[in-house]
Amino acid sequence: DTGVSQNPRHKITKRGQNVTFRCDPISEHNRLYWYRQTLGQGPEFLTYFQNEAQLEKSRLLSDRFSAERPKGSFSTLEIQRTEQGDSAMYLCASSGIGQAPRQYFGPGTRLTVT
Amino acid sequence: AQKVTQAQTEISVVEKEDVTLDCVYETRDTTYYLFWYKQPPSGELVFLIRRNSFDEQNEISGRYSWNFQKSTSSFNFTITASQVVDSAVYFCAPTPGSNDYKLSFGAGTTVTVRA
Numbered sequence: 001d002t003g004v005s006q007n008p009r010h011k012i013t014k015r016g017q018n019v020t021f022r023c024d025p026i027s028e029h030n031r032l033y034w035y036r037q038t039l040g041q042g043p044e045f046l047t048y049f050q051n052e053a054q055l056e057k058s059r060l061l062s063d064r065f066s067a068e069r070p071k072g073s074f075s076t077l078e079i080q081r082t083e084q085g086d087s088a089m090y091l092c093a094s095s096g097i098g099q100a101p102r103q104y105f106g107p108g109t110r111l112t113v114t
Numbered sequence: 115a116q117k118v119t120q121a122q123t124e125i126s127v128v129e130k131e132d133v134t135l136d137c138v139y140e141t142r143d144t145t146y147y148l149f150w151y152k153q154p155p156s157g158e159l160v161f162l163i164r165r166n167s168f169d170e171q172n173e174i175s176g177r178y179s180w181n182f183q184k185s186t187s188s189f190n191f192t193i194t195a196s197q198v199v200d201s202a203v204y205f206c207a208p209t210p211g212s213n214d215y216k217l218s219f220g221a222g223t224t225v226t227v228r229a
Contacts, residue, residue, distance in 0.1 A: 031215065042205050042219030043159070056216065091159065100147035100166070100209050103217060105159035 002026070004106035006092050012112045013082055020078045021109045025094030032075050033103060034067055035091040036060065043091055049075060050097075082113045116141040118208055120220035128228050133193045135223050137206030140187055143167075147209050148182070148189045149217060154202040162204075165189070196227045 005024045013019050025032045031050050035043035046065070047057045051072035061067075064082075069075040079086055089110050093103040117140045127133050139148065150162040163175070165182055172181045177194045189208075193200055203224050207217040 033216065035217075035219075040221075042207070042222050043217070045216040045218070048216060056214075058216075089157070093159075095215070100149075100164070100215060102149075102161050102164060104161070105151075107156075107158050 004092055004094050004104050006090075006106040006109050008109060009107060010110050010112075012114065015084060015113055016081055018078065018080045019082060019111065020076055021090055021092075021111075023075045023077070023092030023094075023106060025074070025092070026104055028096070029094035029104070030072070030097050031095045031101070032069055033093040033095070034075070034077055035093065037089040037091055037108070038087075046077075079111075082111075084113045087111055087113045116143070116208070116210070116218060118206055118218055118220040120206055120223050122223045123221075124224045124226070126226045126228065127196055129198060130195050131227075133196050133200070133225055133227075135191045135193075135204050135206075135225070137189045137191070137220060138187050139189060139206070139208045141208070141210075143210050145210075149207040149209070150180070150191050151205045151207055151219075152202045153205065153222070154199075159205070163191070193225075196225075198227050198229055201225060201227045 007022045033048040034046040037043040047067050049069040064080045067077045089108045091108045092106045095101040095103045119138045146167045148165050152160045179192045181190045203222040205222045206220040
């Protein structure tokens, strides 16, 4: 069990640029989740996948955000035309299947939009 | 609509004191699950416990114990004999569970344990 990994750990970008984050889940986990956490708040759900299928997207996920999980392994989260309000920690988690399984979180990618 | 409330924003204690964290989850669902996660200064969320809404038995695991009262939707978590390494933000995170697996995190309680 190597844990959930996320890259990059930190990203500074200028407003209007596109950014892409990657998440590698625990290898045997079918489910993969993305959350966003702003300073002083709890994480907020963005979207989740079961294998390669994206099964739910939050209303927080505007049209500028897109997530993929090709082949049901790693996932990418892309933000187009970044805005200062996108500055946050983006967390990825993975889990097995079953009723409310434990979610294992990665270290997060901290995005700063200047 | 579901609502999770962690009314305590910050708690500061001296090492070896007990710390109790409150969480209230208001929902119309009869079946749900409750998680507690810890986020130390390093930032990575660490799983602590998972309970379902059917189980109101209090449990103890090491220095952690929890108390769930379904009648008041109250799910409390206690750290006994706190240590400096327990300093972190603690999140209560319920999930409906049955076909909905996303966690709905509370705002968190910052616990500071002073030596």
